[in-house]
Every structure is written in C-alpha cells, then in structure tokens.
Amino acid sequence: QQPVQSPQAVILREGEDAVINCSSSKALYSVHWYRQKHGEAPVFLMILLKGGEQKGHEKISASFNEKKQQSSLYLTASQLSYSGTYFCGTETTDSWGKFQFGAGTQVVVTP
Amino acid sequence: DAMVIQNPRYQVTQFGKPVTLSCSQTLNHNVMYWYQQKSSQAPKLLFHYYDKDFNNEADTPDNFQSRRPNTSFCFLDIRSPGLGDAAMYLCATSRARTGANVLTFGAGSRLTVL
Numbered sequence: 001q002q003p004v005q006s007p008q009a010v011i012l013r014e015g016e017d018a019v020i021n022c023s024s025s026k027a028l029y030s031v032h033w034y035r036q037k038h039g040e041a042p043v044f045l046m047i048l049l050k051g052g053e054q055k056g057h058e059k060i061s062a063s064f065n066e067k068k069q070q071s072s073l074y075l076t077a078s079q080l081s082y083s084g085t086y087f088c089g090t091e092t093t094d095s096w097g098k099f100q101f102g103a104g105t106q107v108v109v110t111p
Numbered sequence: 112d113a114m115v116i117q118n119p120r121y122q123v124t125q126f127g128k129p130v131t132l133s134c135s136q137t138l139n140h141n142v143m144y145w146y147q148q149k150s151s152q153a154p155k156l157l158f159h160y161y162d163k164d165f166n167n168e169a170d171t172p173d174n175f176q177s178r179r180p181n182t183s184f185c186f187l188d189i190r191s192p193g194l195g196d197a198a199m200y201l202c203a204t205s206r207a208r209t210g211a212n213v214l215t216f217g218a219g220s221r222l223t224v225l
Contacts (some may be wrong), residue, residue, distance in 0.1 A: 002153065032214065041201060041216035042154070087153055089214070097142065097161060098168075099214060101153040 001026060003090045005102035012078045012109045017048045020073040020105045022088030031064055031071040032089040032099065035082075042087060046073065050093070114138070117202050117217035125225050127224055132187040133221045135203030143185040144214070145177060146201040154201055160185060191220075197224045 003024045010018050022031060030049050034042035047072055048064035051082055060082075062073045085106050089099040124125055124130045132191045140160050141171065146154035158167045160179045174196070176188040199219045205212040 034214075034216075040213075041218050044213045044215070045215060097159065098143070098156060098166070100156060101146075103153045104151075 001092070002100050003088055003102040005049065005086075005088055005105050007105060008094040008103070009106040010108070011108065012075075012082075014080060014109055014111055015077055017077045018078060018107065019106075020075070020086050020088075022071045022090070022102055024069045024071070024090050025094065026094065027066075028069050028071075028090055029093045030091045031062075032091075033062060033073050034073075034087045034089060034101075035084045036086045036087065036104075041108065045086075075107065078107075080109050080111065083109045084105055092100075115202055115204055115215050115217035117200075117220045119220060120218065121221050121223075123223045123225065126193065127191045130189045130192055130222065132189075132200050132202075132215055132222070134185045134187075135183050136202075136204045136215075137183070138204055138206075138215060139183075140204035140206050140215070142205045142212075143179060143223065144203040144205075145185070145187050146203065148199045148201055148219075149197075157187070181183065190225045192222070194224050197222055 003022050006021050033046040036042040046062045059076050064071045085104040087104045088102045118133045144158045144159040148154040156168050157171045158177050174190050178186045199221050201219045202217040203214040206212050
C-alpha cells in the first residue's frame with residue numbers, strides 16, 4: 001500500500017529548513033528516502049530501519065517513529081542543489097522486499 | 112564503475128506495436144525491480160525478481176511481461192502498448208530483499224506511444 005507524503009510541494013529560500021513527512025497505514029520494516037531531479041533517476045538519500053538503525057547523506061537527516069508508522073525528512077540550511085522531488089519508499093513488515101513509493105514532495109530552493 | 116544501465120533511454124512506438132526495454136547491472140545484485148513512473152507521479156512497482164524468483168504485483172496489467180535470463184540482465188516486454196502505457200520505466204537493483212538494502216536505479220527508459 002502506497003505511503004502518504006506531505007506536503008505536496010514546498011518552496012524555500014537558500015538556507016531555510018523544511019520537513020517532509022511520510023506515513024503508512026501498515027507496520028513498517030524500513031523507510032527509504034530518495035531525491036529525483038527532473039528527467040533523472042531517483043538517488044538514494046537515507047534509510048531508516050525498524051529498531052533505529054539509520055544511514056544518512058549530506059546535511060539531510062530523518063526520523064522514524066515506528067509506533068506511529070511515520071518518518072520525517074529534515075532539510076537543514078537548504079542549498080540550491082536540494083531542489084527536486086523527494087520520495088519516501090516504504091517496506092511493510094508483511095511484504096518484505098516490495099518497496100512502495102509515496103506520491104512525492106516537490107522542493108524548490110531559490111537563491 | 113558498477114552501475115545499472117537501461118536501454119534504450121528513449122523509445123517511441125506505435126499503438127499496439129510490441130516494445131522491449133532492457134536493464135543490465137554490474138553490481139551482482141540479487142534483486143531487480145521494474146517501476147513505471149508517469150509524469151509527476153510516484154514510481155509504481157510492476158514486478159521484481161529475487162534471483163530467478165519472479166514476483167508480479169497484483170495490479171500489473173497482463174500486457175506487461177518480464178524476463179531475467181541471468182543475474183545481470185532483465186527485460187520488460189510490453190506486448191501491445193496503449194496510450195496509457197506512455198511513461199518512464201525505471202529499473203532498480205538491490206543486494207538482497209530486505210529493507211536494509213538500498214535501491215540503485217538506472218537512468219530510465221522513456222516510452223512514447225503514438
């Protein structure tokens with residue numbers, strides 16, 4: 001089942017912060033975050049696992065609330081290169097290996 | 112560099128004319144995925160292979176088939192493309208079929224149906 005992402009879009013000035021949320025109606029085993037620039041393939045940013053293990057990328061961090069089946073991605077001191085569409089991909093505990101992606105959050109960082 | 116390569120990058124076909132998209136990987140990953148991504152939408156999982164074990168999503172149309180002749184290659188066959196099949200098709204791989212493994216995506220094949 002597809003996770004729900006919010007907001008759909010966000011516009012930031014360089015240096016501002018933003019939070020993107022991802023929630024699931026099912027128990028999660030893992031949450032992945034990817035960024036996709038227009039016309040390109042999604043690129044891995046972050047993975048969060050049930051039990052708290054986390055792997056990060058650049059100045060982007062994330063949290064994973066297992067009880068609420070939610071994850072949040074934090075863009076801190078945003079840079080122009082952060083522009084793109086951010087997708088969360090989730091794997092539920094009853095469907096190992098099947099990653100379903102949220103609808104995406106479009107992030108635009110302006111000078 | 113180890114990577115996931117998709118061919119062709121751009122494919123134009125006529126309504127009903129079969130199309131084959133290919134994906135090759137040098138990562139020696141066990142799992143290969145095919146996703147369909149329409150404009151401004153999330154990638155939608157069509158099917159995946161865990162080694163030779165094929166897993167079809169319940170809502171993947173019968174029009175879509177896949178082959179994985181060996182570890183390195185995977186093909187997506189669209190038997191009779193319709194206008195609604197125009198999309199970017201993304202191939203991805205992962206080392207194993209658990210969430211601890213990152214997906215590595217190819218650059219995609221953009222399909223246009225006339």
